Amino acid sequence: xxKKEEILKLLEADARLSAAEVAKAVGLSEEExxxxxxxxxxxxxxxxxxxxxxxxKLGREKVAALIDVKITPEREHGYDAIAERIMRFPEVKNxxxxxxxxxxxxxxxxxxxxxxxxxxxxxxxxxxxVTSTTTHFILKKYKEDGDMLxxxxxxxxxxxxx
Amino acid sequence: MMRDKIARRVxxxxxxxxRKFFDLVANVEGVISLGVGEPDFITPWHIREACIYSLERxxxxxxSNYGLPELREEITLATKRDYGVDYSPENExxxxxxxSEAFDLAIRALVNPGxxxxxxxxxxxxxxxxxIFAGGVPVSVPTRAEDEFKLLPEQLEAKVTPKSKVLVxxxxxxxxxxxxxxxxxxxxxxxxxxxxxxxxxxxxxxxLTYEGKxxxxxxxxxxxxxxxxxxxxxxxxxxxxxxxxxALGEAEVIEAMMKIHQYAMLCAPIMSQKAALEAxxxxxxxxxxxxxxxxxxxxxxxxxxxxxxxxCFEPKGAFYVFPSxxxxxxxxxxxxxxxxxxxxxxxxxxxxFGEGGEGHVRMAYAASLxxxxxxxxxxxxxxxx
Ligand SMILES: Cc1ncc(COP(=O)(O)O)c(C=O)c1O
Numbered sequence: 333x334x335k336k337e338e339i340l341k342l343l344e345a346d347a348r349l350s351a352a353e354v355a356k357a358v359g360l361s362e363e364e365x366x367x368x369x370x371x372x373x374x375x376x377x378x379x380x381x382x383x384x385x386x387x388x389k390l391g392r393e394k395v396a397a398l399i400d401v402k403i404t405p406e407r408e409h410g411y412d413a414i415a416e417r418i419m420r421f422p423e424v425k426n427x428x429x430x431x432x433x434x435x436x437x438x439x440x441x442x443x444x445x446x447x448x449x450x451x452x453x454x455x456x457x458x459x460x461x462v463t464s465t466t467t468h469f470i471l472k473k474y475k476e477d478g479d480m481l482x483x484x485x486x487x488x489x490x491x492x493x494x
Numbered sequence: 495m496m497r498d499k500i501a502r503r504v505x506x507x508x509x510x511x512x513r514k515f516f517d518l519v520a521n522v523e524g525v526i527s528l529g530v531g532e533p534d535f536i537t538p539w540h541i542r543e544a545c546i547y548s549l550e551r552x553x554x555x556x557x558s559n560y561g562l563p564e565l566r567e568e569i570t571l572a573t574k575r576d577y578g579v580d581y582s583p584e585n586e587x588x589x590x591x592x593x594s595e596a597f598d599l600a601i602r603a604l605v606n607p608g609x610x611x612x613x614x615x616x617x618x619x620x621x622x623x624x625x626i627f628a629g630g631v632p633v634s635v636p637t638r639a640e641d642e643f644k645l646l647p648e649q650l651e652a653k654v655t656p657k658s659k660v661l662v663x664x665x666x667x668x669x670x671x672x673x674x675x676x677x678x679x680x681x682x683x684x685x686x687x688x689x690x691x692x693x694x695x696x697x698x699x700x701x702l703t704y705e706g707k708x709x710x711x712x713x714x715x716x717x718x719x720x721x722x723x724x725x726x727x728x729x730x731x732x733x734x735x736x737x738x739x740x741a742l743g744e745a746e747v748i749e750a751m752m753k754i755h756q757y758a759m760l761c762a763p764i765m766s767q768k769a770a771l772e773a774x775x776x777x778x779x780x781x782x783x784x785x786x787x788x789x790x791x792x793x794x795x796x797x798x799x800x801x802x803x804x805x806c807f808e809p810k811g812a813f814y815v816f817p818s819x820x821x822x823x824x825x826x827x828x829x830x831x832x833x834x835x836x837x838x839x840x841x842x843x844x845x846x847f848g849e850g851g852e853g854h855v856r857m858a859y860a861a862s863l864x865x866x867x868x869x870x871x872x873x874x875x876x877x878x879x
Binding site: 487489 | 519790863
């Protein structure tokens with residue numbers, strides 16, 4: 333694996349590793365790693381550093397829904413123009429163009445069910461290119477962005493073994 | 495008075511140094527342990543899932559004493575593919591309850607009372623006791639940090655006697671992380687031939703090699719018929735709890751080992767055999783990912799040990815480092831005990847691994863980068879007192 337990829341793997345697993353820590357693990361100097369990270373940030377390979385939060389644990393229950401949206405594509409723009417319009421709403425967390433029974437898959441988040449429903453009814457569905465919407469409220473999150481969101485049992489190895 | 499209940503052969507073996515240290519560690523809270531001789535990864539999900547599926551279908555019975563035919567087939571295919579060594583799945587493979595059992599069977603199948611077993615040390619802790627339990631006489635062959643803990647032909651030659659029968663090889667090595675190149679092994683093979691020795695080669699860490707390519711002893715010219723080649727799933731596939739491994743060798747020795755195995759163990763657990771099959775068929779990419787992760791940790795820990803002022807041979811395989819603590823003036827046990835008490839970092843004193851281990855401690859880097867970093871910071875604080 334090349335060194336850049338190694339650096340990215342480490343940061344993907346733990347964004348808080350310092351350049352010095354990364355340097356020791358990949359076998360480069362701290363300066364080389366710091367420089368590589370700046371380059372990866374500048375070129376947009378590293379988009380940003382985020383924290384995976386289980387908001388439910390704070391008692392702050394957000395409501396999310398997956399919405400299947402059927403679209404009439406536009407001459408010259410296909411799906412892009414409408415997609416760009418939809419993605420600007422801050423309520424929209426994820427937006428994908430998909431194959432199959434419908435066209436856009438939209439993940440919307442709000443503080444209450446009513447908020448999400450209002451967004452769909454007043455902002456999304458009335459768009460002229462949107463021919464139909466089907467809303468699926470998310471009941472429980474098991475895994476998000478590759479991280480499991482529940483506390484399994486803690487697995488313990490013997491503290492000392494041969 | 496009651497007569498001595500315990501057989502002398504068992505009574506004469508001292509309690510395990512690792513066991514002793516385990517009891518000490520168990521009484522301390524908040525320990526970062528670098529004393530663990532097993533992966534910190536859980537068995538990859540696809541392997542666990544294959545086992546669950548086999549249970550759902552009702553695979554809960556005994557298997558052939560030798561092991562499931564499809565698993566033996568897969569083991570021989572993998573050995574041929576990876577190393578070019580050819581064994582027959584019919585009668586040259588024995589599936590065992592870990593390399594632990596395979597080693598015990600090999601020793602028992604080979605050694606007559608009083609015959610000598612040459613064991614390069616520092617080494618894995620089971621070889622010596624198993625030899626004694628089998629009625630053999632263990633003979634330590636020293637290896638040294640300045641030789642990168644390789645077994646040197648002259649060191650081996652010096653310990654060979656007319657009673658020598660078996661040589662144990664174990665590379666990549668626990669606890670030193672040493673490996674042996676093809677050239678290194680060839681020098682040993684010459685002595686093996688000259689003195690008509692049989693080799694038990696425990697290559698359980700073969701897939702965790704970081705520099706150079708692993709060469710099985712059995713791949714050397716003329717060594718296949720002199721070698722019992724042991725390997726398993728515990729380390730490379732993170733499957734320690736499954737208790738599954740295997741032995742490869744000529745039909746004559748494999749049959750002898752099977753003779754003991756059929757009465758002492760009958761067969762390895764079928765669910766573990768099913769999981770091992772999945773590991774061989776589809777586990778390679780996960781093994782490689784784990785190897786790369788261990789490699790990053792290896793670089794980190796060696797660097798930090800050296801920065802902390804400990805002399806340290808850079809390990810080339812397995813997941814252990816074996817730094818020298820001679821500069822501190824402490825014995826291995828004193829060092830390990832004080833590091834545990836004062837900084838809550840667990841390492842294993844080197845003398846647990848036999849002659850030549852004194853003056854060293856074993857640290858396993860099968861721990862997260864974060865834990866290794868924290869442990870090394872504590873170590874630095876400890877050393878600067
Ligand atoms: C060199 C060596 N051989 C064998 C074993 C035991 O392996 P298994 O789990 O296959 O019995 C270990 C475990 O620590 C080891 O380090």
